[in-house]
Amino acid sequence: MRFLHLADLHLGKRIHGYDLLKDQRHFLFRVALKACEEKDTSILLLSGDIFDQSAPSGDAMSLLDDFLSECADRGIRVLMIPGNHDSPERLSYASAFFAKRGIHIVTDPAQAKKPIMIDGDAFFLIPFLRQADLFRLGEPCSRENDFATNFALYLDSLPLIQGGHNIVLAHQTVLDVEGHEPTRSDSELPSIGTSANLPLKPFMRFDYVALGHIHNKYPILSERIRYAGAPLKYHVNECAQRKTMNLVELNGKDIHVEEIPIVALRDVKKIRGSFDELMSHEDEEHYIYAELTDLRPIDNVSGKLKGKYPYLLGSLYVSLEKKESDRGPIDVKAIGKDPIDEDFAKFYETMTGKALSSFQKKEIQEIAQAVQGEKQ
Numbered sequence: 001m002r003f004l005h006l007a008d009l010h011l012g013k014r015i016h017g018y019d020l021l022k023d024q025r026h027f028l029f030r031v032a033l034k035a036c037e038e039k040d041t042s043i044l045l046l047s048g049d050i051f052d053q054s055a056p057s058g059d060a061m062s063l064l065d066d067f068l069s070e071c072a073d074r075g076i077r078v079l080m081i082p083g084n085h086d087s088p089e090r091l092s093y094a095s096a097f098f099a100k101r102g103i104h105i106v107t108d109p110a111q112a113k114k115p116i117m118i119d120g121d122a123f124f125l126i127p128f129l130r131q132a133d134l135f136r137l138g139e140p141c142s143r144e145n146d147f148a149t150n151f152a153l154y155l156d157s158l159p160l161i162q163g164g165h166n167i168v169l170a171h172q173t174v175l176d177v178e179g180h181e182p183t184r185s186d187s188e189l190p191s192i193g194t195s196a197n198l199p200l201k202p203f204m205r206f207d208y209v210a211l212g213h214i215h216n217k218y219p220i221l222s223e224r225i226r227y228a229g230a231p232l233k234y235h236v237n238e239c240a241q242r243k244t245m246n247l248v249e250l251n252g253k254d255i256h257v258e259e260i261p262i263v264a265l266r267d268v269k270k271i272r273g274s275f276d277e278l279m280s281h282e283d284e285e286h287y288i289y290a291e292l293t294d295l296r297p298i299d300n301v302s303g304k305l306k307g308k309y310p311y312l313l314g315s316l317y318v319s320l321e322k323k324e325s326d327r328g329p330i331d332v333k334a335i336g337k338d339p340i341d342e343d344f345a346k347f348y349e350t351m352t353g354k355a356l357s358s359f360q361k362k363e364i365q366e367i368a369q370a371v372q373g374e375k376q
């Protein structure tokens, strides 16, 4: 049994205003389908957050439509669940019809109890669940229990098969063996509180757990319980992440997971240097965030950088700006009590972490005097 495990496609996602549909199309057709062909697998798992929005754009829906049609034509079985970003109702549109062509979409937790059987192996497709969904489901879940307890009871109630593998798809936050939360990425929605976190143990009875939700790729505890991570970098702060796909092979009690690196159509990169240095760089085709080391602002810097980097995400003068978290609060009430030039010197130091040079001090003093003169 061999399959490719993906999650968090977020079709229709934008990064700093740039539409990523081309990048996502490239990933699905040129990377994911190519991997299925090269690695000789005809089963693809998509563990939730298929779309970025619950009401996806027509273009995003067309992309999924094209992709699923191509999979069906190639005889690839696709198993998918909704994530917290997806609308279960919209995602399950025509699902009975799709199932006849080997595209299985499960959006109802009651339906998940009936596994999808492929070559004697059982796939349990669990849609993204909240406590309210488990309350609605009733037995064995109850209103007396917290979410983690109810989810564990629900997992225990799944009818595992004998003599074949049991594989589960889920889109939840699962804690590691020590109870730590996974490292989050900036493109994930912040979760409120920790009530939605699930312990690892109830998942350990399965041969493989194909998780979605956490955009960082990282294996939890064992080879068998994994997040796929988002296939593309969906935020500037994810530029250092290494994106991969999980190619899973189950053979009796043995498991082998190959992490296939993803080469994106355009990478998301941060580059740092002086304006002149950056203008001689060769990263034109990527999504670029420029960190400028120049000490003086440059006129129309974004416009000039965009001339070279058409996919410029943004720019920042790193030496002129201290991170908000690194600098103390500005005491607004104190402004105006001291002479203007002294106020300015304090403000400059708060913002940059540096004192004014003697030349700058002199210039500011002159400006301050001129302003004072005008006032009087």
Ligand SMILES: [Mn+2]
Pocket: 008, 010, 049, 083, 085, 188, 213, 214, 215
């Ligand atoms: Mn997601």
